[in-house]
Amino acid sequence: MKMRIPFLDLADMHADLADELKAKFNKMLQKGIFSGGEEVDLLESSLEDFLKVPHAIACANGTDAMELALRVLEIGPGDEVIVPALTWVSTAEVVKMVGAEPVFCDVDQYGLLDLNVLEQQITERTKAIMPVHLYGKMVDMKRLMQITLPLGIKLVEDAAQAFGAFQEGNSAGAFGEMGCFSFYPTKNMGALGEAGLVITSDDALAKKIRLMLTHGQSKRDVHEMVGRNSRIDSLQAGFLNVKMEYFLAWQQKRKQLAGIYLEHLQHTKGITVPDRILKDDNNAHLFTIRTEERDALKQYLEKQGIGTAIHYPKAVPATKPFKGDGDFPMANKMAQTTLSLPLHPYLGEKEVRQVCEAVQAFYN
Ligand SMILES: Cc1ncc(COP(=O)(O)O)c(C=O)c1O
Known part of the structure; x- marks a missing residue:
């Protein structure tokens, strides 16, 4: 008999995990910690281990992750950021949101930034490039960095679709200044709502991202910079901890x-x-x-x-x-x-x- 096969059925996918997810929810409800807390700490440390990076910083969603990354790199009006012409709209959107100009580059047969034509798009205003690891396939990062490093152009990797992809042992997102992930429910690692992540090896950038996503607060009522609220929902961190297993x-x-x-x-x-x-x-x-x-x-x-x-x-x-x-x-x-x-x-x-x-x- 022929079965009906939906593209994705999130209810069906979570049926197996229902008991564990409910137990996690009940535990968190009892503790009453709905922002920050041990589930967020646990998620970040297990992601640092899994992705083999010094800093994994959870945030509200993948789009915010990229916008925060551009902001801490101080990219803004007058700057250009190169973005592939085929991607989810967020990659270009965040460039506009920080006041910079997205410059589109065509893609190759895999839908990835075409490294054969990329250099034609670089100008003296190019501050960053955002390679997108589309469909989960990574851009050739070694080759890309051979182009960008001598020019001092920053890389913010859109790894929203590439959680769990590794090139020569290095995770997607771990090559550039910062890498950004999405835990949108339909992703291969999906929350039960919205969530995202920034990874970096740079201590100073990590510190700035942490400040920026919580109103520039280093501790309660001490504000170091202008920031915003892009904290991860603790419940989502709890659910992601269940799913990481x-x-x-x-x-x-x-x-x-x-x-x-x-x-x-x-x-x-x-x-x-x-x-x-x-x-x-x-x-x-x-x-x-x-x-x-x-x-x-x-x-x-x-x-x-x-x-x-x-x-x-x-x-x-x-x-x-x-x-x-x-x-x-x-x-x-x-x-x-x-x-x-x-x-x-x-x-x-x-x-x-x-x-x-x-x-x-x-x-x-
Ligand atoms: C390539 C790409 N970039 C960015 C995002 C944005 O992530 P989010 O939906 O968590 O904001 C997504 C996911 O939707 C994506 O697929």
């Missing part, structure tokens, strides 16, 4: 399922698969294929009860708030041709095979 097993399952997709679809004429998804520098967050028949395939799968998603239907410079000059052929092409198939740790092998059969049937 399962993270590696979930990642293993993602890779196993991605392997099944590759096995069945890599020779299917008409589609391009994410061929490097099983490598360490890819966390298999999304299984995003490319096809000229994207919209028809999406509709066909929908009719078969299979949910898919488009990441993203428009390149950022083609959206109303960011419209401007520039030609981004690859980003625009990807916006028209990419389709993400269901991939999460609660999906069964049988379901993945069913999706593969449906995709193959479409092309036959």
Whole structure:
């Protein structure tokens, strides 16, 4: 019998963990600590261990993480920040929010900042570059740093989709001045609400981020600088602590399922698969294929009860708030041709095979 396969079902995914999550909530309710506290400390120290970085600073969400990072680097009016033309809108949004100008760069065949054309976008006003590790696949950071280091250009990595991806043993986000993660519920490490993270190896930047996300307060009523409130919700920290225990097993399952997709679809004429998804520098967050028949395939799968998603239907410079000059052929092409198939740790092998059969049937 054919199963209905949603792209993602968060209720279903959390059913297994319901007892543990409820126990965590009850414990926190009893203690009455809803801001800061031991759950936040525990989350930060376990993330420092897992990501192998000296500072992991939890905050309210991934967008704030990036905005805070740009602010502590004192990027603002008159500065330019290079952002890939294909990404979630946040990456460009935060540049505008600090008063600087996003300068878009086209992407490569993987949807990542195209390092072959990046240098054409660099000017004397370029203060930072924000590489996005889109779909969970990391940008070649060694090559990127060969370009930026001699020029003194800062790197703020958008690792929102790349939690658990490592390049030569170093986590996504650990190469640049700062790396930013999102624990948005649909991410491979998702909270039960909003949460984010900044990582850095720089003690001074870490201190500034900590101050800035809590009104510049070093201790109660002592304000060192102008800041804001972007503290993580302690309940979310508690839930993330429960989920961290399962993270590696979930990642293993993602890779196993991605392997099944590759096995069945890599020779299917008409589609391009994410061929490097099983490598360490890819966390298999999304299984995003490319096809000229994207919209028809999406509709066909929908009719078969299979949910898919488009990441993203428009390149950022083609959206109303960011419209401007520039030609981004690859980003625009990807916006028209990419389709993400269901991939999460609660999906069964049988379901993945069913999706593969449906995709193959479409092309036959
Ligand atoms: C590439 C990318 N950047 C930034 C973000 C922003 O994270 P958040 O939704 O936690 O603000 C997301 C997630 O939505 C993302 O996928």
